[in-house]
Amino acid sequence: MKFVRILAVLAAMTLMGVSPVLAGTIKVGAILAVTGPAAFLGAPEAKTLEMLVADINKKGGIKGNKVELIIKDSGASPEKAISFAKQLIEEDKVFAIIGPSTSGETMKIKNIAEQGKTILLSCAAAEVIVNPVAKYVFKTPQKDSYAVVKIFDEMKKMGISKIGVLSSNTGFGQAGKEQVEKLAPEHGITILVNEVYDKAASDLTAEVTKMKAANVQALINWSIEPAQAIVIKNARQIGLKIPIFQSHGFGNIEYVKAAGPAAEGVIFPAGRLLVADTLPKSNPQKAVLVQYKKEYEAKYKEDASTFGGHAYDALMILKKAIETAGTDREKVRTAIENMKGFVGTGGVFNFTPQDHNGLGINSFEMLTVKNGKFVPLSTAVQKAPKKKK
Numbered sequence: 001m002k003f004v005r006i007l008a009v010l011a012a013m014t015l016m017g018v019s020p021v022l023a024g025t026i027k028v029g030a031i032l033a034v035t036g037p038a039a040f041l042g043a044p045e046a047k048t049l050e051m052l053v054a055d056i057n058k059k060g061g062i063k064g065n066k067v068e069l070i071i072k073d074s075g076a077s078p079e080k081a082i083s084f085a086k087q088l089i090e091e092d093k094v095f096a097i098i099g100p101s102t103s104g105e106t107m108k109i110k111n112i113a114e115q116g117k118t119i120l121l122s123c124a125a126a127e128v129i130v131n132p133v134a135k136y137v138f139k140t141p142q143k144d145s146y147a148v149v150k151i152f153d154e155m156k157k158m159g160i161s162k163i164g165v166l167s168s169n170t171g172f173g174q175a176g177k178e179q180v181e182k183l184a185p186e187h188g189i190t191i192l193v194n195e196v197y198d199k200a201a202s203d204l205t206a207e208v209t210k211m212k213a214a215n216v217q218a219l220i221n222w223s224i225e226p227a228q229a230i231v232i233k234n235a236r237q238i239g240l241k242i243p244i245f246q247s248h249g250f251g252n253i254e255y256v257k258a259a260g261p262a263a264e265g266v267i268f269p270a271g272r273l274l275v276a277d278t279l280p281k282s283n284p285q286k287a288v289l290v291q292y293k294k295e296y297e298a299k300y301k302e303d304a305s306t307f308g309g310h311a312y313d314a315l316m317i318l319k320k321a322i323e324t325a326g327t328d329r330e331k332v333r334t335a336i337e338n339m340k341g342f343v344g345t346g347g348v349f350n351f352t353p354q355d356h357n358g359l360g361i362n363s364f365e366m367l368t369v370k371n372g373k374f375v376p377l378s379t380a381v382q383k384a385p386k387k388k389k
Helices: 002-015 039-058 078-091 103-115 144-158 171-183 205-213 227-237 253-263 272-278 286-300 306-325 329-337
Strands: 025-032 066-073 096-098 119-122 137-139 162-168 190-197 218-222 244-246 267-270 365-370 373-376
Touching (some): 025 039, 039 066, 039 286, 103 137, 103 171, 119 306, 144 244, 144 267, 162 205, 171 190, 171 218, 190 205, 218 227, 267 272, 272 365, 272 373
Parallel strands (some): 025 066, 025 096, 096 119, 162 190, 218 244
16 A cells, blocks of 8 residues: 555655656756767767766765756757647656757657656757747857857957858758847847758858858858858858858857868857957956866867757756755756846856846857967957057
């Protein structure tokens, strides 16, 4: 009879949306594009989670509870993400889900997480993920609209007002395109050419040729796929010498390597992880950024990226909330929603019931590519040497 009562209690907890933690184990699911066109995102995210979970468990878990990580490789497929989300919630009974890597996938499983009363900490950037707010859905990358504003502010400084826009036919590409179109008028920007390309494109010469023909002063490309490196190469190959701006989806040095010398001078907004070593000691993020970067690069022998950082933030936010509220999922959700001053790789998070992203525009730094490396744009501008008298 005692065993039957236990089963009844567990069943009731599940119906109420409370994730039972058995034998001191917290199951955390992750839906990530470890392979496929968005592998530059998902692979470092998966590696980051594996590294962190191993360290957490080595130190005794979260309040004595071991973390069991279940990673599902979606390959950036929304259909697979849907299947995996249902599996993680209904079969694996996970406490929370981290991911997906891409905006399109996240939007496909947003309602699944809501219906399953399962905390979802997305590693994707599109603003629509958290706008409108969904009770159980959060995201760690910075907002699209803030990225656009940072780009437009830089264009204003450079005297640029007529631009061309390229975006991929993905959830991230569409969301960014909409923000660029929406915010351009109030920032004095006129879009002369606006093209959407296939995420699997291998040649974008035709698209950048239209930019050249329209005499645009600068180009914005909004995508997360390898195609963003092709945009840069094709633009330079046809002699287009105008400034090229990328979205915050450019924050992996592999994109620079893929574009080669053509990537020199590309400008984009990103979190401060990519330039952690250049930050002053007074910066509140410095210690977190340097430690994560050092541990990741020592373990995996590759450069850390902002994408791995998004997964870092998601897991550590979840960890902090469990430490605060225990293992009652509803209390943990509330703890995340009210978390203030959490220092992550993407910035200092201050969540509210109205803001499930928690980052301000100051979480972005404008970066550029110099000598094949990411550097703050402010330090890359060389002052002209003084003329000798």
